Amino acid sequence: MLIINILGGGPVEALPDLQRFGGKDCVWVGVDRGVFTLLTLGITPDYAFGDFDSVSREEWALIEDKVANLRKYKPEKDETDMELALNWALTKEATKIQMFGATGGRLDHFLGNVQMLLKAELQHLPTHIEIIDRQNQLYVKGPGRHQLERLPEKKFISFIPVTPEVTGLTLEGFKYSLSNRHISLGSTLCISNELLSSSGTFSITEGILMVVRSSD
Structure with a gap:
C-alpha cells in the first residue's frame, strides 16, 4: 500500500x-x-x-x-x-x-x-x-455506502455537498440520523454530527459529499 x-x-x-x-x-x-x-x-x-x-x-x-x-x-x-x-x-x-x-x-x-x-x-x-x-481532516466521497471509525481526537463530523445536489443521504450510527435525505449545495443540515459508538456509516445515491472531521 x-x-x-x-x-x-x-x-x-x-x-x-x-x-x-x-x-x-x-x-x-x-x-x-x-x-x-x-x-x-x-x-x-x-x-x-x-x-x-x-x-x-x-x-x-x-x-x-x-x-x-x-x-x-x-x-x-x-x-x-x-x-x-x-x-x-x-x-x-x-x-x-x-x-x-x-x-x-x-x-x-x-x-x-x-x-x-x-x-x-x-x-x-x-x-x-x-x-x-x-484540527481537521477533509476528504470527499461519491455514491455508495461508506464506514467511519470513531476518532477520539476529532469527534465532530460534518457532511457538506460539493455538487449541486446530493440524493439518498442516509446516516446510521450518528447522534443525528438521516434516511434517504436530499440536500443541495449550500445546505448546512449536516454540520457538526457525532458518532454514537465506535463506528457508523453514511451512504448516498448521487452526488459528492465532503467529509470534515474536526476537534473543537
Missing part, C-alpha cells in the same frame, strides 16, 4: 505531528517552502516541487543539497505548486495521498486545495485524497 504525503507551505503552527504519518511504504513530497519545513523537522523529502519563490537563498541552497529529486518551475505557470505535486502523485497509483500544509494563510490557496480533493473522484481513480491539519 503506497501512501504519498505532500507538505505545502501553509503555517507550521497548523501542522499535526508529521512523524505520526511516516512509514516504510510512505513517500514524502515537499512543495515550495514545505520542502524546507520538512528538512527542519528531520524529514528528507523524496521529491520536491515548486517555484521556490518563498525561500531564501540560504534555504534554497540547503534544499538543493539535501533533496535528490527536485523539480523547479517558473513562477509564471498555470498550476499552483501543490497541484503540480498532486497531479504527479496521482500518476503513481497510490492508495492514499495525504496533503499537509494546505490550510491556513491565504484563503485562495486553501479553497484551491479543497477543490483538488475532487480530482480522484472526478477521474474515477481509486486513490483516496485527504487534507489534514492539527
